[in-house]
Amino acid sequence: MIAVLSGGVGGSRFLQGLVRVVPPEEVVAIVNTGDDEEFFGLYVSPDPDIVTYALGGIVDEERGWGVRGDTFRWLEAMRRFGHETWFQIGDRDLATHLYRTRRLREGATPSQVAGELAERLGVRARVLPMSDGRVRTVVETEAPRLPTGRGALPFQRYLVQRGARDRVLGLRFEGAGGARPAPGVLEALREAEFILIAPSDPLASIGPILALPGVREALASRRDRVAGVSPIVAGRSLRPPAAELLAGLGHEVSALGVARLYRDLARVFVLDREDAGLTPAVRELGLEPVMADTIMRDAAAKEALARATLEALG
Amino acid sequence: MIAVLSGGVGGSRFLQGLVRVVPPEEVVAIVNTGDDEEFFGLYVSPDPDIVTYALGGIVDEERGWGVRGDTFRWLEAMRRFGHETWFQIGDRDLATHLYRTRRLREGATPSQVAGELAERLGVRARVLPMSDGRVRTVVETEAPRLPTGRGALPFQRYLVQRGARDRVLGLRFEGAGGARPAPGVLEALREAEFILIAPSDPLASIGPILALPGVREALASRRDRVAGVSPIVAGRSLRPPAAELLAGLGHEVSALGVARLYRDLARVFVLDREDAGLTPAVRELGLEPVMADTIMRDAAAKEALARATLEALG
Numbered sequence: 001m002i003a004v005l006s007g008g009v010g011g012s013r014f015l016q017g018l019v020r021v022v023p024p025e026e027v028v029a030i031v032n033t034g035d036d037e038e039f040f041g042l043y044v045s046p047d048p049d050i051v052t053y054a055l056g057g058i059v060d061e062e063r064g065w066g067v068r069g070d071t072f073r074w075l076e077a078m079r080r081f082g083h084e085t086w087f088q089i090g091d092r093d094l095a096t097h098l099y100r101t102r103r104l105r106e107g108a109t110p111s112q113v114a115g116e117l118a119e120r121l122g123v124r125a126r127v128l129p130m131s132d133g134r135v136r137t138v139v140e141t142e143a144p145r146l147p148t149g150r151g152a153l154p155f156q157r158y159l160v161q162r163g164a165r166d167r168v169l170g171l172r173f174e175g176a177g178g179a180r181p182a183p184g185v186l187e188a189l190r191e192a193e194f195i196l197i198a199p200s201d202p203l204a205s206i207g208p209i210l211a212l213p214g215v216r217e218a219l220a221s222r223r224d225r226v227a228g229v230s231p232i233v234a235g236r237s238l239r240p241p242a243a244e245l246l247a248g249l250g251h252e253v254s255a256l257g258v259a260r261l262y263r264d265l266a267r268v269f270v271l272d273r274e275d276a277g278l279t280p281a282v283r284e285l286g287l288e289p290v291m292a293d294t295i296m297r298d299a300a301a302k303e304a305l306a307r308a309t310l311e312a313l314g
Numbered sequence: 315m316i317a318v319l320s321g322g323v324g325g326s327r328f329l330q331g332l333v334r335v336v337p338p339e340e341v342v343a344i345v346n347t348g349d350d351e352e353f354f355g356l357y358v359s360p361d362p363d364i365v366t367y368a369l370g371g372i373v374d375e376e377r378g379w380g381v382r383g384d385t386f387r388w389l390e391a392m393r394r395f396g397h398e399t400w401f402q403i404g405d406r407d408l409a410t411h412l413y414r415t416r417r418l419r420e421g422a423t424p425s426q427v428a429g430e431l432a433e434r435l436g437v438r439a440r441v442l443p444m445s446d447g448r449v450r451t452v453v454e455t456e457a458p459r460l461p462t463g464r465g466a467l468p469f470q471r472y473l474v475q476r477g478a479r480d481r482v483l484g485l486r487f488e489g490a491g492g493a494r495p496a497p498g499v500l501e502a503l504r505e506a507e508f509i510l511i512a513p514s515d516p517l518a519s520i521g522p523i524l525a526l527p528g529v530r531e532a533l534a535s536r537r538d539r540v541a542g543v544s545p546i547v548a549g550r551s552l553r554p555p556a557a558e559l560l561a562g563l564g565h566e567v568s569a570l571g572v573a574r575l576y577r578d579l580a581r582v583f584v585l586d587r588e589d590a591g592l593t594p595a596v597r598e599l600g601l602e603p604v605m606a607d608t609i610m611r612d613a614a615a616k617e618a619l620a621r622a623t624l625e626a627l628g
Contacts, residue, residue, distance in 0.1 A: 041416045073385055077409030081434050091405040095391030102355045120395050 002310070003192035007032045007205025008047040009064035009239060010231050010296075011198035012054035015125065017302030018196070019055060021310060024124035028188040029055075030181075032200070033110065033129045034137030034173055034208030037156045039087050040078065042097040043104055046156070047205065048114050048129050049096055056121030064239070067092040086161045111182040128188070130209045133179030137208055139245075140170035155204060164241040168248025171203055176211035189218035194313045197228035199270075199294055199305075201242040202261045203249065210265075219265040227268035227309050228287075230255035233294055234274045256281050263287055268312045270294065270305070288312065316624070317342045317506035321519025322349070322361040323378035323553060324545050324610075325512035326368035329439065331616025332510070333369060335624060338438035342502040343369075344495075346514070347424065347443045348451030348487055348522030351470045353401050354392065356411040357418055360470070361519065362428050362443050363410055370435030378553070381406040400475045425496040442502070444523045447493030451522055453559075454484035469518060478555035482562025485517055490525035503532035508627045511542035513584075513608055513619075515556040516575045517563065524579075533579040541582035541623050542601075544569035547608060548588045570595050577601055582626045584608065584619070602626065 002022055004015060006029050015029055031048045038044065046065065053059035053067060060068045070090030079085045089097065096117060103113045109132040118127045139158040141151045143166040151169065158164060189195060200206055210216045219226050235254050237243040243253045251257040255271040259282045262269060269287040271278060272294040282289040292308040293301055316336055318329060320343050329343055345362045352358065360379065367373035367381060374382045384404030393399045403411065410431060417427045423446040432441045453472040455465045457480040465483065472478060503509060514520055524530045533540050549568050551557040557567045565571040569585035573596045576583060583601040585592060586608040596603040606622040607615055 040412045041419060042412070067391070071385060071387055071405065073405035074388065074408045074412070077381070077406040078413065081409060081413045081431070083413065091385065091387035091408075092391040094388045094405075094408070095395060098354045098356070098388070098392065099395045099397065105355060117395070 001026050001028060001188065001192050002194050002196060003028045003030060003188040004196045004198055005030050005200075005206055005209050006047070006051060006198040007200030008035070008050040011047070011200040011205065012051045012059065013064070013296040013302050014196075014198040014229065014306060015051060016054050016299070017296065017304070017306035019125055020299070020303045021306045024055070027125035028184070028192070029125060029127050030130055030185050030188065030209060031127060032205045032208050033131060034135045034176070034204070035155045036134070036136075037087070037154060039089065039097075040083065041101070042094075043101045044087070044089070044097050045100065045110065045114075045129065048127055049093070049117075052114070052118050052121055052123055052127050055123040055125050055127070056118070058121065066090050087156060109182075111184070126184070128182050128184055130182060130185060131179040131212055132182050133175060135176045135179050135208050135211070136174040137204060138172050138174055139166075139168055140172070141166035141168055159241055164244050168245055171207065171245060171249060173208045173211040176208060177213065179212055181212045181215055185212075186214050186218055189215065189222070193225065194310065195219060195222060195226045196309055197226070197262060197266060199229040199231040201231060201237070201245065202258050203245045204241060216265065223265060224267045225313060226266040227270060227290075227313050228258070228262035228266040229270040229294060229305070229309055230258045230272065230275070232258050233272040238295065254278065259285055259287055268309070270309050270312065315340050315342060315502065315506050316508050316510060317344060317502040318510045318512055319344050319514075319520055319523050320361070320365060320512040321346045321514030322364040325361070325514040325519065326365045326373065327378070327610040327616050328510075328512040328543065328620060329365060330368050330613070331610065331618070331620035333439055334613070334617045335620045338369070341439040342498070342506070343439060343441050344444055344499050344502065344523060345441060346519045346522050347445060348449045348490070348518070349469045350448070350450075351401070351468060353403065353411075354397065355415070356408075357415045358401070358403070358411050359414065359424065359428075359443065362441055363407070363431075366428070366432050366435055366437055366441050369437040369439050369441070370432070372435065380404050401470060423496075425498070440498070442496050442498050444496060444499060445493040445526055446496050447489060449490045449493050449522050449525070450488040451518060452486050452488055453480075453482055454486070455480035455482055473555055478558050482559055485521065485559060485563060487522045487525040490522060491527065493526055495526045495529055499526075500528050500532055503529065503536070507539070508624060509533060509536060509540045510623055511540070511576060511580060513543040513545040515545060515551070515559065516572050517559040518555060530579065537579060538581045539627060540580040541584060541604075541627050542572070542576035542580040543584040543608060543619070543623060544572045544586065544589070546572055547586040552609065568592065573599055573601055582623070584623050584626065
């Protein structure tokens with residue numbers, strides 16, 4: 001069994017590759033829920049949904065999120081009612097959130113609901129939200145005062161509503177210290193043959209998972225079986241806000257900056273061929289650098305990246 | 315000011331005609347909410363929505379309900395999750411229910427929400443749900459035993475899910491006796507120059523409104539200013555289940571059967587020219603029969619029916 005720590009878009013693409021390399025049934029995705037948010041009274045869990053859509057074959061591959069070919073009629077109608085509509089939820093996508101919201105009200109846990117959604121979409125890998133507790137990723141910024149406190153923005157507001165344009169002063173995962181990893185998470189980390197940290201935002205996507213009690217320790221204690229993959233290529237992130245967060249919080253915006261964050265947790269570190277020059281510094285951190293093409297342009301590239309990562313560990 | 319008791323499709327068409335005859339600001343529609351239902355955790359109020367869509371110019375004129383040109387993508391996605399999807403809610407329509415559900419959770423009343431929706435859709439007439447309390451129209455049938463009790467079907471299940479095919483044994487309006495008419499309803503009935511009973515289902519649509527404390531009395535006391543319009547033409551109803559309910563509950567399935575229901579409440583009774591033969595019997599009931607074309611095929615027909623009804627009173 002292979003456990004994968006994952007955020008949304010980057011992680012889901014990596015997982016798409018992985019399930020072509022190993023039997024999907026042997027993959028457990030442990031997915032960030034710090035970005036979860038309520039919109040219009042609906043509980044939206046963006047990263048687990050992206051992963052489920054991607055593995056279920058219905059994701060909008062171009063955007064990386066949402067359902068392929070989806071429309072936004074309900075949202076257009078909502079705009080007419082004067083509602084905030086900065087968070088783009090498609091008509092088909094909406095069914096997922098209605099389903100989740102209803103099941104949660106009925107008393108189901110987020111991980112039960114994630115399992116049901118995955119099953120309905122024919123996903124054979126296991127998709128585990130990182131916790132059934134509520135963890136809120138909050139970005140402290142220089143944005144004007146908000147109801148959430150001076151410049152403190154819930155993650156989706158920071159990223160989507162304000163386009164990650166505010167200078168970042170801090171990042172916190174509210175509730176993470178008291179939230180238990182979801183049933184199966186620590187077991188997966190204990191029993192996995194390998195643990196992979198997907199090329200997701202190391203701070204905003206992987207950070208909340210690592211902030212849960214026992215997770216960081218679980219990786220550190222099995223460090224020789226862990227590989228991390230850099231989402232930063234040539235000093236840039238493919239999508240915001242990984243670079244913005246690294247910079248704002250005083251990290252180097254490079255694969256090396258990411259490697260430093262993973263040095264105690266992983267033995268192997270996968271970085272892009274473009275960053276070949278960083279391998280000596282990565283090695284100096286005590287990590288085994290592995291070069292690969294990390295930009296997952298198509299199915300073959302996703303598969304190759306997953307294969308290279310596994311081979312480096314194996 | 316003109317007060318109109320209305321159900322969904324038939325009533326909304328009548329109201330479309332009326333606002334072409336008198337200034338829309340002078341029309342108060344008092345709309346049945348006994349058919350309200352929760353689907354997927356959303357509070358759906360079919361009749362007030364139909365009226366609002368019709369007066370807002372966005373109704374699907376062909377079907378008589380929902381939003382013109384709407385799609386059903388979210389519902390198709392919901393089907394995939396194994397949910398019941400017999401109640402057709404379109405993508406745009408859905409925004410209305412999400413909006414309402416959210417506002418009700420925030421503590422708004424149904425009549426406040428109806429006012430907000432009408433305003434957003436540019437409706438100048440007043441759309442009043444009959445009550446801010448919960449009234450449930452239940453049809454007692456010969457259907458197999460259900461969780462609601464032996465053959466007792468909430469109205470939408472009877473009409474939409476089961477296609478009004480079960481023999482009707484009874485009809486009740488749960489909660490009506492203890493539900494107060496919404497703010498403005500009794501005032502409108504007291505102060506209206508005329509009160510019109512739209513060509514809606516007399517039992518299932520007008521019945522719940524009349525069952526509210528004070529409404530029947532309000533009409534009876536102003537009977538000389540009240541006109542009822544028959545939804546039954548030549549012994550048939552244009553849409554189910556008016557005929558089915560009349561028959562099941564032992565009434566004559568004809569304009570005369572409807573006239574008997576309204577005899578204590580109205581002075582004028584409008585029936586279709588096809589039913590000319592019934593006028594003596596209607597007159598014998600103490601009602602003034604008025605012949606008109608009651609099948610509202612187009613805008614001109616709607617307007618003509620409203621005009622004929624008002625002229626008979628005036």
